[in-house]
Amino acid sequence: MKKLNIMFTNLRIRHKMLTVFLPLMIIPMLLVGLISYYIFQHNEVKKTIQDRMNSSYLIKQRIENVIQNTESCLDMITFYMNDLSGFLTEGSVGTTSEIDRKYAIENKLNFALLVFTDVKEAIFVDNQQRIYAANDRSIISVNAKEQIQAYIDQLQATSGYSKGFEMTRFPFGNGEQSQIVLPLGKKITEIKSGETLGELILFVSEDQISSLFEQMNDLKTSNFYLIDENHRIISSTDRNEVLHAVSNPVLNPLLQSSESEGDVMNIDNQRIVYTKYPLNRNKWLILYQVSLDELMKDYQSLQKISLIVILVCALVTVLVAVKLSVIIVNPIQRLIQTMRETERDLYKVVPAVFSHDEVGQLTFTYHRMTEHIRQLIDDIREEQQTKRKYELALMQQQIRPHFLYNTLDVVYTLAELGRTKEAKKATKALAVFYRRSLSGGNEIITVREEIEMIRNYLYIQHLRYKDEFDYTIHIPAECLDYRILKLTIQPLVENAIYHGLKPKRAFGHLDITGYKKDGMLWIEVSDDGIGMSEEALRTLWSDTSQNEAGNGFGLFSIDHRIKLYFGTPYGIELQSKVHEGTTVIVKIPLIEGVEAS
Incomplete structure (x- = not known):
């Protein structure tokens, strides 16, 4: 350290200025760049978490509205089936009666779907195992009938309240591919007699839910997931993940908690910003994930521009330091001569300096300082005299x-x-x-x-x-x-x-x-x-x-x-x-x- 001090002392002013100015300029700019990067990252993460929490809240409200509307549709069709109870008794047989029954029931189902647009399909099975569909699906596949029967078995065990089933693929028939749907069902009983009239099953398309995610998703590498209580993805912007279990074990502790939260975590050697928002109604949760690099990609371009600016500033600093060294040296030499003369006589009046730069201000300030010192000496003498006066008065007061x-x-x-x-x-x-x-x-x-x-x-x-x-x-x-x-x-x-x-x-x-x-x-x-x-x-x-x-x-x-x-x-x-x-x-x-x- 001592050798470095000696080396710096012996440098010419130009080299000293470069040695001082370059670090003073470059280091703060680098620090500002790094600090601003981390502040921006922190604020961006915080903003993203808050925005996605708000989005998740809106999605939650919409999902719950869809489920509530579906349950209202169940109630509405229940009243319709009670109005048609004359078609659903065992005595209503015959071709004419069957056509009328089919027309009347499917007409009610279709009307209900026109009112509740969130519902994709409605299927009613009466107590004679006759199946009626809102969209007049005359051909229902064997697999579909098996799934319908499984739902009926569960609904018959209920007392008439609405029941939700797991998100699943359902083969509707008529050559259609199986679709991912959320079934909700209800056992329908006649209000007056309590006799079971049949079972009603409504289907909400998964597309209805995933479309909500797409409306809220504005980044390419980000994804929304709707996860059920069994840690199974039942809806997502990533179609390949739907109906698959959450495979990454890092997420398991996160899924166990029922509190809403958001933070940054490492998943597969990548920093991921996530938010989690629970749906307390059915123990589902909304999970959002986005890569931190995706959030910061705009700022990374700005970093490159900042580096170029730092290099340009370093070059300008070198040029300015060389010029300043020439401008500063001559006035300093004149000031040194003036200070040597003042050193021999402390109270000697300093000659006027015909400049208003720092050197001129320094000389002027030195002159004012000597005057102030003389004034302070006079003030101290006067203050001592005043104190002695009061001490004398105090002695008189004491006696x-x-x-x-x-x-x-x-x-x-x-x-x-x-x-x-x-x-x-x-x-x-x-x-x-x-x-x-x-x-x-x-x-x-x-x-x-x-x-x-x-x-x-x-x-x-x-x-x-x-x-x-x-x-x-x-x-x-x-x-x-x-x-x-x-x-x-x-x-x-x-x-x-x-x-x-x-x-x-x-x-x-x-x-x-x-x-x-x-x-x-x-x-x-x-x-x-x-x-x-x-x-x-x-x-x-x-x-x-x-x-x-x-x-x-x-x-x-x-x-x-x-x-x-x-x-x-x-x-x-x-x-x-x-x-x-x-x-x-x-x-x-x-x-x-x-x-x-």
């Missing part, structure tokens, strides 16, 4: 001599009044407040620590002003371990007391609420004090606004301090109405932390 004096005065008064427990509790609150306020020098603490400091602060203030306001704090436990800048909420609480509740000169309420919203932690400080006008709001937002003690944080300072540490999306929002109250919303990021370090 708070005015608050300390007032609290000690309250403790003294409580002691004088003999309220020692309250004096002890106030002293403890004062100690905890200052301990949390100092926090070992940490500037970022947890919300839990900030709220504890506020609780102690409010306890002391409530001792002083318990006749003027009360307060509530609602901060969910899930919000207590997030980090917050120290003394963010306390100045807002102090502002609410001194600028909202005290001037009200009536009993008021202070509420502190915390919740998560929009991926941030929101803490609201609300009071029902005197509120503020728009002018007062503008004053509070100024960077000169101070609290009662004169050395604390104004709203502008708190907002700027939050943005300085956490970013511009965070800070303070202020909502206020005169005589209704004020709400200050603090938004800080959801930064986890237990005890601040």
